[in-house]
Amino acid sequence: MSSDHPETALPDPDIDPRLREALGTVQDPELQRPLLELGMVRRAVLEADGTAVVGVLLTISGCPLRGTIEGDVQEALTGVDEVQRVVVELDVMTPEQREELKERLGHTRVIPFAQPDSLTRVHAVASGKGGVGKSSVTANLAAALAARGRSVGVVDADIHGFSIPGLFGIDRGPTKVDEMILPAVVRVPEHARQDTGTPGSVKVISIGMFTDPHTPVVWRGPLLDRAIEQFLADVHFGDLDHLLLDLPPGTGDVAISVAQKLPRSRVLVVSTPQHAAAGIAERAGTLASMTEQTVAGVIENMSAMAMPDGSMLELFGAGGGSEIARSLTERMGYPVDLLGSVPLDVALREAGDSGVPLVWSKPSSPAVAALARIAARIDGPRGLAGKPLGVTPR
Ligand SMILES: Nc1ncnc2c1ncn2[C@@H]1O[C@H](COP(=O)(O)OP(=O)(O)OP(=O)(O)O)[C@@H](O)[C@H]1O
Ligand SMILES: [Mg+2]
Structure with a gap:
């Protein structure tokens, strides 16, 4: 789905291969699944000066765990050799992206x-x-x-x-x-x-x-x-x-x-x-x-x-x-x-x-x-x- 939001469609968001492994260890604290797997990482680039810029899509705007997610991304990427500095850009999913997330989680309204x-x-x-x-x-x-x-x-x-x-x-x-x-x-x-x-x-x-x-x-x-x-x-x-x-x-x-x-x-x-x-x-x-x-x-x-x-x-x-x-x-x-x-x-x-x-x-x-x-x-x-x-x- 989500041809309107090609940037979130896995398997191909814009992720620098040097960041992928470390980023793969970061889980959503509530869903307990990797952010990458959940389509919550919109992009992750490594600039020439060693700044890693990671765009994370939160499920909802008031996400109570945004600080945890931000901290976990910071911590994971700080361990990467080439990274000098980490900037986390938080954004909120569109309704379509949320639908996609629910689909990925296999969430249906049955018990x-x-x-x-x-x-x-x-x-x-x-x-x-x-x-x-x-x-x-x-x-x-x-x-x-x-x-x-x-x-x-x-x-x-x-x-x-x-x-x-x-x-x-x-x-x-x-x-x-x-x-x-x-x-x-x-x-x-x-x-x-x-x-x-x-x-x-x-x-x-x-x-x-x-x-x-x-x-x-x-x-x-x-x-x-x-x-x-x-x-x-x-x-x-x-x-x-x-x-x-x-x-x-x-x-x-x-x-x-x-x-x-x-x-x-x-x-x-x-x-x-x-x-x-x-x-x-x-x-x-x-x-x-x-x-x-x-x-x-x-x-x-x-x-x-x-x-x-x-x-x-x-x-x-x-x-x-x-x-x-x-x-x-x-x-x-x-x-x-x-x-x-x-x-x-x-x-x-x-x-x-x-x-x-x-x-x-x-x-x-x-x-x-x-x-x-x-x-x-x-x-x-x-x-x-x-x-x-x-x-x-x-
Ligand atoms: N083995 C135990 N030893 C000491 N205190 C206990 C023990 N089991 C439960 N209690 C205490 O007894 C009280 C009642 O326990 P609990 O609330 O678990 O019961 P309940 O059956 O769920 O009650 P309710 O029917 O109101 O839901 C609580 O204060 C609890 O800490
Ligand atoms: Mg009780």
């Missing part, structure tokens, strides 16, 4: 995770009642999977009670490229990365990131269903190994909406160890069987905490998780495991308040050991995410 060939493993984190730690578990499992080198998306499907931005310390809104919304990208801190060769990341979208929650981008109608649809179809997550959805408590409209849009999602039931199992299992099971979701397992949270004297404090009782797993196994007709028990841990709450998931900020804590084990269980071999596991009965 990519619902396509039969999607390799993304989708986990819907649900609970029978509120306050059991769904959001904390979602954020920390996402952080743990990313530390394993995975590319992870988190959709905060709790529209009214959103808490995911706070748990990741996200304080700015998403970038909108026409109807396409770019999620916030949170990188795994270096010290928390496992040696997998790929630095993982967590891409987050939440209603809480939109400064005005009534902005028409999300609230085109008053319906929660429409917001969920936009989160799944209009947000450009790119290739993900895992997508986690933090559902509101219970089995209301949002849970049904998610189940209908993502029938292949696997439900993770979070519960405290209290014996309220039967009802929770019944509700989760009914929803899952209505919508063809699979219940992938139970996570018990706020389980016994080791006290300084060595005794265990069972503040919220004991045994509830395995009881729910048992009831669900019966209800669903296939084995539903207790995937793990996450102990009560003051550090988990503190980390939530500080905006850095505990899995990254204090890997030595007892809660992290449990969360990391659960993450390992729901993770699969690279490239196989989303494919039915051999052990999945159904």
